[in-house]
Amino acid sequence: MRSFTARDPRTGVHDWRGQALDPAEVLEVAARLRAAQQGWEARGGASRLEVLRAFAQALRRHAEPIGAALETDTGRRRIARLEIDSVVGSIEAWARVIAADAPPEWIQGRGLPSVRHTAAWKAYALVGVVSPWNFPLLLGMIDAVPALLAGCAVLVKPSEVTPRFIAPVMAAVAEVPELAAVFAFVPGDGITGQAVVDLADCVCFTGSVATGRKVAVQAAGRLIPAYLELGGKDPLIVLEGADLDAATDAALRGSVLSTGQACQSIERIYVARPIHDAFLARLVEKAQAARLNWPDITVGEIGPIIFDRQVDILSAQIADARQRGARVLTGGEIETHGGGLWLRPTVIAEVTPDMAVMRDETFGPLLPVMAFDTVEEAVALANDGEYGLSAAVFAAALDEAEAVGRRLEAGAISLNDAALTSIFYEAAKQGFKCSGLGPSRMGEDGYRRFLRRQALIANTARPLPLAAFSEEGST
Template sequence: MTKPIEIRNPRTGKLDYVIIPPPPKLLSQQCHRMRRGQIAWEEIGIQIRIEALQQWKQAILAERQNITDALVNDTGRLSVSILEIDTFLNSIDRWCNLAPQLLQTTAKNTSIPFIALRQTAVPYTLVGVISPWNFPLLLSTIDTIPALLAGCAVIVKPSEITPRFVAPLMTATNTVPLLRDVLNFVEGAGQTGAALIEDVDLICFTGSVETGRFVGEAAARNFIPSFLELGGKDPAIVLESADLDLATSAILWGSVVNTGQSCLSIERIYVAEAIFEEFYHQLVTKAHRLQLAYPTVESGEIGPIISENQAAIINEHLQDAISKGAVIHSGGKIEELGGGWWCRPTVITEVNHSMKIMTEETFGPIMPIMPFSTIEEAINLANDSIYGLSAAIFADPPELALEIGMQIDVGAISINDAGLTFMMQEGEKNAFKFSGLGGSRMGAASLKRFLRKKAFLIKTNTNKDPWWFHDEE
């Protein structure tokens, strides 16, 4: 018998929700049922699958208020929850438009005149998705949607920190008969996730490097692919030629949206010495304008820290920086309000790479700023990290930023903006270093991750092949 898990409300600190993980045997049975369902799901073809996902979208729209309320209770924030739902709904349409072309069978001639090639692909039968707590709906479905359209069945294990959205989402899902047997969300913690890896054919994981390593090792033991989207410590580089008003506004948003609880948050900022003072003064002024979403979710832009453990990490990083000489210009501490943990947008100077706040993932609304004297120094500082997820570069002309970006060891770079991979998912990218492993989650390549390529080599004449053994006369 699995034990119930009590769930903390990030705004009140109270344990006000309970989930009951499925016993391993039941989880295994669910996976076997979904494998059977996948056969028909693949056979109905892409057009019927698109119709099913469009029905799902309509069902979600009908259930939208309940899903929104659940996300607000999960995360303590409203505006980002609305944006999260909109992005999710838009992604259904985007993938439905892209999928038919991506799934076409192609035929072509080969280097051998009498051998034709027909290239196709078949879906993995059952895809497992293990998703994190910072964007509960979006990150549990970002892999799910293309996998379903590819013809896979998908079972999702969201974070046990933010599970409330699952119930209204499954209410919507269960109104679409074709999806009932090929899409399921299961509740549970790490033990459930570990059990899930044993029953699927491919695993997508989003989370920490530490847990991602365990997921990758477990997948390797089972000879199944793993796609790992892990941590980040994204740098921003601001050159003297940059538009400072634009740069400070973009970096502020890229650093503190969703209270900085995003792997693509800007977590370290390198600014040319000549504009350093003006830059951080502008950033501080703009940071002070943002308010906490307290006492109500409409009170401000900055929501609570969702995970209590993360609040402790943010506090540890701040105290480490202060003890080593960092100077706080705004925010700078963890506050307890109404039982929840909060952190105001925090601008810090006098920082260096001996501090955790410049080298470890903070996952909070923290903006540490260092000056640099040469472009080469800025590039070296940006690359001085175990992470390589994304970055931002501000310069005029943009070609200069692009030239610098070619030397930054990350998978996606926003030019004269920040956090663009959150808003636009067309660009294919890989995670560098410890930020992940596997094919691109963005762009058309994302759907193709869920397909195994299959080649038909077709002899087109009745002649004997020249490489066969010669028959004796």
């Protein structure tokens, strides 16, 4: 084993030490899960659902230590508790998807009427999940829950940046022996994560584009599917006639909730020139009113920067914008409080498309605002880039917002709001461009992706003899 440490983002102190599992140890866990998977799949969907419901109750019983660990991991209290609530709620949400999934019927053949066919679904034996640090519990379970309900065994490797929650969650898992047989977390680093990808039959990864490419290559070498949810540079377009109070509310929340440490955060804002100045003034006013949750974690809206390396990216983008002539109207300076690193909502005006803050993923509370003259220009600016995770459009009417949204190259478009995929999970969507690979993790697709389709083909007549294909009589 290799030891690793974790940093408390509110104090800046590396006050946690754990052991990273080596590949041989990951293999032992994977083998145990595989041995139980066939029995798990054979239970049937209704039985598996009851086991997951028992797990939900165990999570509720362990909510205090899990929430406390997530709070220390991320520096957030309310969102830490919402992660637990979201996982519990997702089990019933997936139950509704499964209930609406009617058994496939036999279909009469068109080319050969005596032949009919139907489908059967076979679960991947072992699903590997490699999850990120920004929502440590939720973004591991968003893949694990539907995979378990589909009949898979699941092995989750969380980020080494936020590992404290693993122990109390596994205590909850242990209270449900049927689940513990097919579900486990493995703490560790990149080597541990690579071992998971080497052992799984299907892999889910959430994280950066750079690491996602490596996971995709590793999975492709083994000819297994890789479902990737990667980075974003989500645009918000505000059209003339939009409700400025509503638009600025959505822009601020969509940009700085969770201190902007979310892949679907709004990271660039394009505003119609006639309303640009009024929009900017309201946005600045609201951004200035946002409070750090320091020193009291129960007060305020802006938490600390979880991963200290992210500070270099944020500082570099702000400096680049300033050097190229942009004006920083709020925030803009990394603050140190109690040893933790903080950044207030940072509204940046007079930005240009070539600036890093408009081109590269930020993952922080930066709000660059740029004016546009025509809808065509706004669409072109929003589509200019390597990312296509999600986007947003504000307009006077929903049909106007929809018309523009349909022209954007992104997997999910929020209309007259922003970052709706963070709070609404029912709509299936995929990442465009470099933002993802594979089926949606939301909607029915989020469940189906863990099942391989098997065709059952039945002949209701006498099988054709070899003589039916004799060369005699051919021309």
